Amino acid sequence: MWNWIQRFSSPKYFYSMSAVLIPWFAVGALLVGLYGLYLGLFVAPTDYQQGESYRIIFVHVPAAWMSLFIYMVMAVSSGIGLIWQIRLADMVAAASAPIGASFAFLALVTGMLWGKPMWGAYWVWDARLTSELILLFLYLGYMALQSAIEDQRSADKASGLLAIVGVVNIPIIHYSVEWWNTLHQGATVTKFDKPSIDIDMLIPLLLMAVAFKLFYAAVVLVRTRNEALYRDRNRRWVRELIAQL
Amino acid sequence: MLNAFTHLLIRDLRLALRNRHELANPLIFFVLVVSLFPLAVTPTPEALRSMAPGVIWVSALLAVLLSLDRLFKQDYDDGSLDQLMLSPNPLMILVLAKVLAHWLLTGLPLVIIAPLLGLFMSLPVEAVDVLVYSLLLGTPVLSLVGAIGVSLTVAVNRGGVLLSLIILPLYIPILIFGANAVDVASDGLPVRGQLLFLGAVLALSLSLAPLATAVALRITASR
Numbered sequence: 422m423w424n425w426i427q428r429f430s431s432p433k434y435f436y437s438m439s440a441v442l443i444p445w446f447a448v449g450a451l452l453v454g455l456y457g458l459y460l461g462l463f464v465a466p467t468d469y470q471q472g473e474s475y476r477i478i479f480v481h482v483p484a485a486w487m488s489l490f491i492y493m494v495m496a497v498s499s500g501i502g503l504i505w506q507i508r509l510a511d512m513v514a515a516a517s518a519p520i521g522a523s524f525a526f527l528a529l530v531t532g533m534l535w536g537k538p539m540w541g542a543y544w545v546w547d548a549r550l551t552s553e554l555i556l557l558f559l560y561l562g563y564m565a566l567q568s569a570i571e572d573q574r575s576a577d578k579a580s581g582l583l584a585i586v587g588v589v590n591i592p593i594i595h596y597s598v599e600w601w602n603t604l605h606q607g608a609t610v611t612k613f614d615k616p617s618i619d620i621d622m623l624i625p626l627l628l629m630a631v632a633f634k635l636f637y638a639a640v641v642l643v644r645t646r647n648e649a650l651y652r653d654r655n656r657r658w659v660r661e662l663i664a665q666l
Numbered sequence: 667m668l669n670a671f672t673h674l675l676i677r678d679l680r681l682a683l684r685n686r687h688e689l690a691n692p693l694i695f696f697v698l699v700v701s702l703f704p705l706a707v708t709p710t711p712e713a714l715r716s717m718a719p720g721v722i723w724v725s726a727l728l729a730v731l732l733s734l735d736r737l738f739k740q741d742y743d744d745g746s747l748d749q750l751m752l753s754p755n756p757l758m759i760l761v762l763a764k765v766l767a768h769w770l771l772t773g774l775p776l777v778i779i780a781p782l783l784g785l786f787m788s789l790p791v792e793a794v795d796v797l798v799y800s801l802l803l804g805t806p807v808l809s810l811v812g813a814i815g816v817s818l819t820v821a822v823n824r825g826g827v828l829l830s831l832i833i834l835p836l837y838i839p840i841l842i843f844g845a846n847a848v849d850v851a852s853d854g855l856p857v858r859g860q861l862l863f864l865g866a867v868l869a870l871s872l873s874l875a876p877l878a879t880a881v882a883l884r885i886t887a888s889r
Binding site: 503570586589597600 | 814821867
């Protein structure tokens with residue numbers, strides 16, 4: 422079992438394996454995404470209150486989900502890297518951070534664009550927007566720490582520990598921000614209240630969520646391959662690869 | 667084990683007391699930052715009262731943040747941190763002693779001076795004691811969580827900004843509940859919930875943060 426994990430998680434094996442997987446994920450993301458966008462933008466009914474502008478949720482909500490999901494991936498793979506010293510897990514964590522930060526940023530931008538027609542302002546200190554912003558800060562802190570430490574091994578370990586500390590904090594931050602908002606004022610505008618979403622809206626939303634997941638899978642594999650090549654640039658398997666070119 | 671704890675605590679306190687000038691710096695910083703706000707915004711009592719909880723809490727947070735350096739930097743530079751890690755005592759306990767010393771030297775003075783700042787910011791008297799309670803429960807968490815951040819960045823050149831980047835997001839819950847407790851108290855409403863939350867976070871970080879700090883120190887030392 423242990424040998425099998427060791428072999429499976431060696432960067433060399435990963436490099437050849439991921440080359441097979443990436444096209445599947447990429448094409449899958451493209452097809453599901455296009456179909457989801459078609460259903461979301463053309464087929465799904467117009468919202469009786471928000472008009473057409475609600476359609477941004479087909480990008481906004483999956484992006485917000487992904488930003489949280491990727492942080493979990495980062496924390497779990499950092500944990501694996503810290504405990505079992507599997508280098509590939511550290512590479513996945515490091516490769517995921519910029520993707521997760523981009524999704525958090527995308528969720529914030531789409532939230533702001535939606536907020537302007539709906540709330541009349543680009544930025545409202547709404548609980549969810551605020552905790553998304555804090556999540557973006559957590560990503561940026563992780564990336565800053567990762568790049569500040571020169572030695573790769575300890576950079577991985579240090580930022581991995583930070584990711585785990587962050588993951589313990591995320592629920593605390595989330596709920597304190599939520600309470601902060603409700604403590605300050607009663608709900609003046611019912612924000613992302615999602616009462617029994619219409620099935621014609623739900624299907625494209627879920628399709629988009631699947632497409633975003635596939636997209637992440639493809640991109641994280643590409644980025645992890647790059648990490649593996651860069652980190653192992655002096656090892657034999659990379660040199661052999663280069664020699665074949 | 668307890669022996670090592672008290673010895674380390676006394677050593678840290680003694681070292682700090684021999685350098686009294688440095689000891690006062692976070693405190694002066696705290697008072698200074700708070701007194702900037704009436705100058706920058708407005709000195710009218712109503713406006714001050716409404717922003718007082720936030721201003722005092724943010725300033726306390728920054729004062730603790732700037733003093734965190736003291737926690738491990740010197741010991742890292744002169745090698746005594748390595749000696750601590752070599753000792754047979756659990757590193758967690760030693761970390762706890764160092765954090766306690768740090769809190770006694772920076773957190774506690776902030777708590778003591780806070781009522782004065784409350785008066786500066788024309789907080790009602792009922793809110794002043796809540797300010798003290800909330801800081802009493804909150805500042806130890808700032809030291810405990812900050813210790814994780816310092817131990818990760820102590821070996822980084824010019825790690826100060828980096829430290830605030832990684833630690834400030836983690837301070838947000840404390841800030842929210844601390845400031846909110848004072849805010850609610852100045853409206854004359856019950857603050858039990860907020861203080862209980864601060865107590866819960868204190869219990870959580872008291873049990874988990876030393877563990878994470880110990881791991882972080884070993885990572886830093888393995889370089």
